[in-house]
Amino acid sequence: MAAVRDCPCCSGLPYARCCAPYHRGEREAPDAEALMRSRFSAYARKESAYVLRTLHPDHEDRKRPEPEVIREIRDATSTLKFMRLDVLDRHGPDESGLSHVLFHARVFEKGQDRSFIELSEFAHDGVGIRYRSGRQLAAGKVAEPKSLTIAAFRALL
16 A cells, blocks of 8 residues: 555655646646646546646637536546556657657546546647547456557557
């Protein structure tokens, strides 16, 4: 069992030295993987404002009223337990500036396994790297998630 002070992103670092500075706005995540980890940690710690702040301007939720999006994030995080994060693969940024991170999130809701595997897309918005979109599969649909690559995930879609 991880110590309470360990960061929820499963980096092995204490929260104060890992995702906390991003959540507090003290600095920007240096790359797509760090941003993805910090967003997982933000969901686990119910940091709804950070989740919203790290959405790319092109993300569909940016077209909606902020209070509505914050409320939905807060509602989702109130019933979910974010237990573990495993980064499976990463690429980028490519020539168009896009980065991709494939991860397995172990998430439970009232004892039910809601774990998923997601291929997330990230791009810089002039301030920092931001989450643009993601494609998910239920983790139960993948026999060996730890051996999954981005190319193999795309072939499953």
